[in-house]
Amino acid sequence: MSKLFLDQFADRLIAWHQRDGRHGLPWQGHRDPYAVWVSEIMLQQTQVATVLERYPRFMKRFPTVKKLAAVNIDEVLAEWAGLGYYSRARNLHACAKQVVEEFDGHFPKDPLLLERLKGIGRSTAGAIAAFAFEERAPILDANVKRILARLFAIDKALQEKAVTDELWALAKRLLPKSAKSMPTYTQALMDFGATWCTARKPVCISGQQRCPFEKNCQANLSDQVLLLPKKISKAKSPEFICNMALLRHGDFVLLQKRPPKAIWGGLWSLPESEWIARQPVNLKLPHSLSKTSSLNLLTTVLTGENVKALFKQCSPLLHKEEIRHVFTHRRLWMQIWESHSQERYCFVDPTLQWIDLRKLGQYGLPQPIKLLLQGLSLARDVGTKS
Numbered sequence: 137m138s139k140l141f142l143d144q145f146a147d148r149l150i151a152w153h154q155r156d157g158r159h160g161l162p163w164q165g166h167r168d169p170y171a172v173w174v175s176e177i178m179l180q181q182t183q184v185a186t187v188l189e190r191y192p193r194f195m196k197r198f199p200t201v202k203k204l205a206a207v208n209i210d211e212v213l214a215e216w217a218g219l220g221y222y223s224r225a226r227n228l229h230a231c232a233k234q235v236v237e238e239f240d241g242h243f244p245k246d247p248l249l250l251e252r253l254k255g256i257g258r259s260t261a262g263a264i265a266a267f268a269f270e271e272r273a274p275i276l277d278a279n280v281k282r283i284l285a286r287l288f289a290i291d292k293a294l295q296e297k298a299v300t301d302e303l304w305a306l307a308k309r310l311l312p313k314s315a316k317s318m319p320t321y322t323q324a325l326m327d328f329g330a331t332w333c334t335a336r337k338p339v340c341i342s343g344q345q346r347c348p349f350e351k352n353c354q355a356n357l358s359d360q361v362l363l364l365p366k367k368i369s370k371a372k373s374p375e376f377i378c379n380m381a382l383l384r385h386g387d388f389v390l391l392q393k394r395p396p397k398a399i400w401g402g403l404w405s406l407p408e409s410e411w412i413a414r415q416p417v418n419l420k421l422p423h424s425l426s427k428t429s430s431l432n433l434l435t436t437v438l439t440g441e442n443v444k445a446l447f448k449q450c451s452p453l454l455h456k457e458e459i460r461h462v463f464t465h466r467r468l469w470m471q472i473w474e475s476h477s478q479e480r481y482c483f484v485d486p487t488l489q490w491i492d493l494r495k496l497g498q499y500g501l502p503q504p505i506k507l508l509l510q511g512l513s514l515a516r517d518v519g520t521k522s
Contacts, residue, residue, distance in 0.1 A: 137288060141352050146312035146321050152348045153324030158331065162192050164323065169243035169268035170201045176260050177228055181221050184330070190219060202241050205232035213402055213500020222500070226402055227255025245269040258304075266322040270315045274307035275322060276300075279329025285365035286333065289354035294365050336362075375467045376411040381437045382456060382474040382508075383407075387494060389509060390477075391501075393487040399463065403500045404491065406472070407437040414469055421471065425453045433473060441483055449478040461504045472508065 158164075161184075163175030174194060178187050197215055198204040204212070209229050216225035231254040235243055243264065244250055250261035258276070265271035281294050284306050292299045312321045332339045332347065339345045340356050347353070355361045383390040391404040425433060430453040434443045453473040461468050480490045491499060496509055 137352065137354075142309060145310045145349075146317065148348055149324045149328060150312070150317060150320050153320060153327060156332070156345070157324055157327040162188065167268050167319075169245075169264055171195065172264050172267045173231075173243065173256070173260075174198075174228070176263050177224050177255065178219065180224065180260075182219050186219065200241075201232045201235050201243070204229065205236040205241075209402060210404075210498070210500055214498055215500075217403075217500050217506055218503050220503070222401060222403060224255065225500070226396065230254040231256065243268070245271060247271060247273045263322060266318040270318045272311050272315050272318060274304065274311060275325065276303055276307050277326070277329075279333070280307060280325055282335060282365055283325070283329050283333050286338075286355035286361060287349060287353050289358060289360065289364065291360075291364060291366055293368060295368070338362075373462075373466050375414040375469070377414040377469045377471065378411045379409040379433055379437060379471045379473060380406040381408075381434060381453070382472050383450065383477055384474070384512075385477045385480050385490060388480060388490040388492055389512075391489060391491045391499070392485075393489075400502045403502050404489075405502050405505050407488070408470070409433070409436040411468065414467075421455050421458075423455055425455075425473070427452060429453075430473075430475070438483075438488070440485060441488070446477070446481045449481060450475045451477075457508075459504050459508065461502075470504070 163171065163179075166172050166175075175187070175191055178191055178194070182190075194215055198207070198212075207229075209226065212225050212229045213222060216222060216228075219225075234253055235241060245265060245268070247258070247261040247265045250256050250264055251258055256264070259280075262271075262273035262275040265273040266275070281303055284290065284303050285294065288306065290299060290302065294300065294303070312318065332345070338347070338361055340347045340350055340353070340361055347356070350356050353361075355364045381390070390407065392407045393404055394400050394402060396402050430450070431443065431447050433453060434447060434450075438446070453475045456472040456474040459470040459472060461470065483489075493509060493512060496506065501509070
C-alpha cells in the first residue's frame with residue numbers, strides 16, 4: 137500500500153462520513169467521558185436499534201458516574217435487563233466505583249490508565265480517549281478488524297497474536313495527524329464498518345454505492361472481499377436441559393440470586409436443577425408429577441434446604457411450559473414446573489427470596505424469565521393472598 141494512501145486515509149474517511157456517515161445518534165457528539173463510556177459498553181454485542189431505546193433511559197436513571205457508583209448492583213442489573221451479556225453491567229458498576237474511589241469521579245484521559253479500569257479493554261479505552269479527550273488513540277473492534285483485513289488483504293486468522301499486533305500497528309499508522317480530528321475520525325471508522333464495509337453485504341458487492349477505497353482495497357482488487365477476514369469454522373453449540381421451579385404464593389414468586397460468575401451472573405431467576413446434556417430425542421414430559429416426583433424435583437433445585445417442610449405447603453408440580461433460550465455458545469431448554477404454596481416459607485439460604493410480581497422492575501432478571509413472569513395472570517389462579 138502506498139505511503140500516499142496511508143497518509144490520506146483519515147481525511148478520505150472523514151470526508152466520507154460527512155456525506156454518508158450516521159449523524160444525530162443520542163451518544164454522538166458527547167465529550168463527557170462517562171456518557172462515552174456507557175455508550176461504548178452498551179454498543180458491544182447489542183444492536184444499535186436496541187441501544188437507541190435503552191441508552192437514553194440508562195443515562196436518565198444514572199446521569200453521572202457517581203450516581204451509578206452509589207446504587208445497588210441490583211438496580212443496575214434491573215436497568216440492564218434484556219440487553220444480555222450481563223457481565224457488562226456488573227463491570228459498569230465496578231468500574232464506576234473504581235473511578236470514584238481512585239480518580240475522584242473523573243475518568244483519566246490516558247488510554248493506559250483507562251485500560252486498568254474494570255471491563256475496559258484497549259479498544260474501548262482508545263474510543264473513550266479519542267471521543268472525550270481528543271487523544272490520538274487507535275481502536276480495533278470487530279468492524280475495524282474487518283476493514284483493515286480487507287484493505288490490506290490480511291488472510292490469516294485474526295485471533296493470532298502476530299496478526300493482532302499487525303492490525304494494531306496499522307490502526308495506529310492510519311490515525312489523523314490532527315488530534316482535533318480524532319472524535320470524527322473514530323466515529324467514521326465505526327460507521328464505515330457498521331454500514332458500508334459490512335460482513336455479508338459490503339457496498340462494493342451490492343453495487344448500490346461506490347466505496348471511497350475501492351481502487352485501493354486489496355481484497356476488492358483480488359476479488360476476495362467476502363473471503364476476508366478469514367473465517368474460523370465454529371463447532372456446533374452444545375445443548376442442555378434443566379428443570380426450573382415456579383413456586384408461587386399469591387402475588388409472590390420464589391426467586392434465587394445467581395452466583396456472580398455464573399451465566400446470568402448476579403441476576404434473579406427461578407431455582408433450577410443442574411444443566412445436563414440434551415438428548416436428540418426427548419421423552420414427552422407428563423402434565424403433572426406425583427408427590428414423590430415433585431419432592432425429588434424440588435430437592436434438586438433447592439439444594440441445602442429442608443424441602444420436606446416446604447413441600448407440605450405446596451401443591452403438586454404441574455408442567456407449565458418449555459422455554460428454549462439461545463446463548464452465544466450454547467442452547468438451553470428450560471422445563472418450567474409450577475406449584476402454589478400456602479405460606480411464604482422462610483429459607484435459610486439468603487439468595488432465596490419471595491418477590492412481589494408487581495415489583496419485578498426492581499430486579500435484574502434474565503430476559504426469558506422476565507417474560508415468563510410478566511405473563512403470569514394475577515387476576516386468577518393466584519393461590520392464597522398474603
